[in-house]
Amino acid sequence: VDADVVIADEVDLWKEGVIEKAKERLGSSLYPLFRGFSQPQYPGGPIDQLYEKSDQRHYYVPCGSCGEKQHLLWDENVVFSDDLTNVKIICRKCKQPMDRLAKGEWVAHNRNAYSHGYHISKLYSPRADLEAMARKSVNLTEDGAIQSFYNADLGIPYKPSGTPGLGDYRIEAYPTHQPMAESYLGCDPGKMLHTVVLGRPSYGEPLRLIYWSPLPDFNGSAKTPGLEEIWNEYHPRKGIIDAGGEPRATKTWAMQHYGRVLRWSHRPNKPEPIYPNDSDEVHMERTALLDFLYGTLKRQEVWLPAGIERDFLEHLESNIREIKKDKNGRLIPIYTPQRADHYAFALAFAILAAGFGSTSGQPVVVSRDGAMPVAVQHVGEMDTPVQVSSPLWTSTGGPGRWPRR
DSSP, X not given: XXXXXXXXXXXXXXXTTHHHHHHHTTXXXXXXXXXXXXXXXXXXXXXXXXXXXXXXXXXXXXXXXXXXXXXXXXXXXXXXXXXXOSXXXXXXXXXXXXXXXXXXXXXXXXXXXXXXXXXXOGGGOTXXXXXXXXXXXXXXXXXXXXXXXXXXXXXXXXXXXXXXXXXXXXXXXXXXXXXXXXXXXEEEESSSEEEEEEEESSTTSOEEEEEEXXXXXXXXXXXXXXXXXXXXXXXXXXXXXXXXXXXXXXXXXXXXXXXXXXXXXXXXXXXXXXXXXXXSEEEOOHHHHHHHHHHHHHTTOEEEETTOOHHHHHHHHOEEEEEEEOTTSOEEEEEEESSOOHHHHHHHHHHHHHHHHSSSSOOOOOOGGGEEEOOOOOOOOSSEEEEOOOOSEEESSOSOXXXXX
């Protein structure tokens, strides 16, 4: 089908080769026009490539004090108080407050390019909540949250770092291998059942790792404890186990502790935990789960014991976060294990159980039906890629909770 105009939305989510195929529709037009829009995700992604080949226009606004024209950058133009209020846009030259909504002009950074390209961020939006953006900017510990801030708020592609380090993690001397007032269990089945238990001595105190061990099976023996014995010893409020290691065995064990044990399964495009009704499952994307793990540790919300074995730490350090193409040619973040990583997943499951098991109230299952579409319009011209900073969907339901029984 021939066309004179092709408008492509969210091209960073398109399969590889689709943009070129769409442009072929313009082959018979006297005045062909292609316009591409998208939040950028990663450097080298579809919209980033289009923008790099364009004239790279940025919107410059003048400072009312010194007259300096500038395109707004978060690190250079935004300041706020320690309590994250009184957010101001200042001139990067004279440091005086400036009107971010003042009339400005588009300035091309690559004037010899054939096509026009426009970069747009929320800093230019009259409806932008600058205080919310400030709060978000100082609480960036998970790679997924950092990605969202750069892509959705600033309209900038972002490539996360590689191996998570342990330098900022909280290591303290405290008793281990003994029950506490409140505990949560995580288990990653394989050849062994790598199991961890997190405990909290009293309400309000940080969670701490109190038990970790590879177990031979669910029932154990006279000489070696199994998962069931550890469960009975520590009496966890909640537990999560990987459903994929031994599907039939994990299903049977979860049913024995119905309402207290959930089975985790990887589900693509599920960045937050989803708890299907009338099931013993929790669905969450693998990469998002590990982002959640490392973010929690970096925020020091979970303590590790002094003298923890190097083997345990190697499991945590095994994964390298990379950007790779999926089967459709799209760039996605993925953790690549360099060696065994069972304790990393077991700890992630226990943290997930604690985070969603100790909250008040019954679960609220958040689905797309409870989301509000956000429409954003931008005007370009000619062969125009536009990098935009606006989410496709904003949830109105809040975080997931444990399933109703």
